[in-house]
Amino acid sequence: MSKTCRSSLKLSITAVSSDQYVPKVELKEYLKVSDTIYEVDSEAEHGMTFSRLLNYKYSDALKKMDPDHLVALVTEVIPNYSCLVFCPSKKNCENVAEMLCRCLSKDFLSHREKEKSEVIKNLRDVGSGKVCPVLKRTIPFGVAYHHSGLTSDERKLLEEAYSTGVLCLLTCTSTLAAGVNLPARRVILRAPYVAREFLRRNQYKQMIGRAGRAGIDTVGESILLLQEKDKQQVLELINGPLENCYSHLVEELTRGIQSLFLSLISLKIATSLGDLYQFMNGTFFGVQQKILLKEKSLWEITVDSLSYLTEKGLLQRDSCGTSEEAQCCFHITKLGHAAFKGAIDLAYCDILYRDLKKGLEGLVLESLLHLVYLTTPYDLAAQSEPDWMVYFRQFSQLSPAEQNVAALLGVSESFIGKKASGQAIRKKVDKNIVNRLYLSFVLYSLLKETNVWSVSEKFNMPRGHVQNLLTGAASFSSCVLHFCEELEEFWVYRALLVELTKKLTYCVKAELIPLMEVTGVLEGRAKQLYSAGYKSIMHLANASPDVLVRTIEHLSRRQAKQIVSSAKMLLHEKVETLQEEAEELLRLPADLPGLGGSDTEEV
Known part of the structure; x- marks a missing residue:
């Protein structure tokens, strides 16, 4: 390379580097006690220094509504800059959002008014014609809440509106702090608590860390609101060291290691006791074993985990022809392979096997309820607590076939009625089965109505939780399907679970499912396409993008081309699959009855 070329290259690199350089955003931390604001200063005697008094004229009525002076703090930055207010609970998020909007000046209504109206319209579209009353009242002021009670579509719309400045303030829970890139000029922590x-x-x-927009703001601010009684604990919090980071395996000391061993042996990465122990020594958990392990050694935990998997029938110990314990080998059983393939949580593996086995004795196919119950996630059932009045109301509306499902599971209407009326119950009933049946009622209603909002109201459950349940059930249904594919005794479930997984995944009327398989087609678009006469993948694959744009409302040419292209690709894949199946059938031996040989000749 010539000297001139090297100089040019050096100049180019320098130019790129300077263009991409973004100055570090300064983050200033503050504490607010009563109406006094202190700046966090680790070098100061008490860890903080006086900054200013909050100067804001409050009426007596406003003082009662907003004793923490949140209105004063947020109006210093919004609507020109963005603000996040972290609240201890989901309900508090909604209450704070409404309180702020009752106190804000009417001038906030005129800021980007058209765009805020568009946000409400879009929320109505994704909510099947409904909008949360709280959001309907707060969005005109540029304020919204954000927590897990929202559906994924609602969260996405609100995040986009906030990122573009249409919304200037979000009241949120701590979950927004991780995984969602929504920075702000000012972050306010409503209290030094997450829940309790x-x-x-x-x-x-x-x-x-959400405070400060790199490349947009030159400074970011955080303000933690606290009571005098929490002051010392907060000072220890902000000036203390970060908590130690420990291996996740310590939280799931047995289940995590057992699942890891099952995967290692199934993939033949390590199959002997010695190799598995050596592998564990090389993990983060192994590095931390002296800190984490008090009662048992890593060797003992390795041996115990393998013994548990062997006792459960997931692994089998081989006779390796050596007396050395470290050299004994293991191989995975059919049940273990099914658990591995289905990614089944080992805590529920034997329960799932027992439930599926019991289901073979009397599977109720007059309705989907029994199958839905079998694919309702165990972990979600363990975390839930039914609304007993709603439970009893739903139970009393069951058809005879659906009542048969409940009877097979050992849950009676009288038991639910006693729970709803608060009566004492002597007869023991498995709580996990009762809770799981309740969640299966939610899913069953959702499959019949395909409307998250109506099911949310019927079961008095946040719509975001209903949607999370549906997503979890669709995922678990797929896992159970893979589990059954590996065990011949469960052959009857395979075709049933393929269809159920599709229903849970798309949760729309049966005629829309083929259209939903196309990339870029969600429920609303599928309804538009079906109404316009595009009722199958073949219809879409043969469609003209120009005609689609003219026929379907709010469809851009780019989206139309993507839909047609995706439909063609999907159709091509289906044709290839059918061709492979046909070729496989043609390769069958000629002497099979009905496929050649003497039988065919006689016919």
């Missing part, structure tokens, strides 16, 4: 738990330093750092 006192804030941990890593949570605090994660939340205040």
